[in-house]
Amino acid sequence: MYVDPQTRRALLPIADKIVSSFTEADWIKLATLTDSYDLVRNHSRLLRSLDFKDDDYSGHVLSVLNTIVGRDPANFDEITRYLNALEGGGTSLSSVETPGARFYIQPTVFKIPDEGQDQNLVSVMMPFSPQFGRVYDAIKSAARTAGLNCMRADDIWQDSVLIQDIFSLIVRSRIVVCDFSEKNPNVFYEAGIAHTLGKHVVPITQNGGDVPADLRHHRYLQYLNNGEGLLALEKQLASRLASI
Incomplete structure (x- = not known):
């Protein structure tokens, strides 16, 4: 046996x-x-x-x-x-199993995807404006260095409603990188979803003042959006992802 x-x-x-x-x-x-x-x-x-x-x-x-x-x-x-x-039924969507009470969600706004969590998937929540293109490239490179895959909502089109694709991507991810630069309200909303689902959230920002007060107790990576700054971000982020 x-x-x-x-x-x-x-x-x-x-x-x-x-x-x-x-x-x-x-x-x-x-x-x-x-x-x-x-x-x-x-x-x-x-x-x-x-x-x-x-x-x-x-x-x-x-x-x-x-x-x-x-x-x-x-x-x-x-x-x-x-x-x-x-314990109440359902499937855990969290990246980490911890002792204590467990809650099961039945969203009315979102559909829970059929796919389970991908242990190697990193999703990125950030503004979609062009000046963040090189930032996303640096994040993808950091993920590759850590042996992980990286996706953003605009990399997929599975649903006619964008927020459904974003929710599905967060559910399937083990790690969620959130760029709080420019105080983008969509990113704040997506970070809240990720935290509620128990995902590993890695905050990054170009300006520490852009991090919401409720989240400043979380350690974040601050970077400059230039060649030298993005190389430093890539190195720091790769180390953080590898440690997770």
Whole structure:
């Protein structure tokens, strides 16, 4: 009953969520879904540790999960589906899974795209005026240096409504670079969407005063829109993207 190392690592946050939220009834339901009733019901410590809130409960949870997945790798998806349904359903759109409450969105203005998140995609939110063309070129070069792909909303045309293409691009991105230069209200709006969806947002600007007060506690990269300044931006941004 071999479980590959990557799957074992993926089970760690799942085990933490189960420890914090599962009841005995949840274990029985999950056991039924994964054809593991005998394992869960007959385990010498799992349900007893849950009932008595023993310190060894988390270890038994992880051990049982590994055994369930080891019996049938497809059980990993069954476990994930059950846990997601227990937390409210839906699919996480965030770049980072963090402990705590999870919220599921049902937008009325946007359609959630069918595609999942692309771990290698960087999207860029910036003014579309011509003087930002070289800035976008520098950002694309920085992304390539970090081994990532880079797109802006005008690189695609999948929907008749531009903001839908922008929303879909943010959803599919792991990292969102936002250029706050010139206090562009569209970029502010798009940064809010990215933050709400839990994306890694990297702010850049030509003028620190253009960064909204609510966002100045986030570290931003300041640059000059000339040859030397854009080379410096490219180097700094590539390092930032690589660290993410």
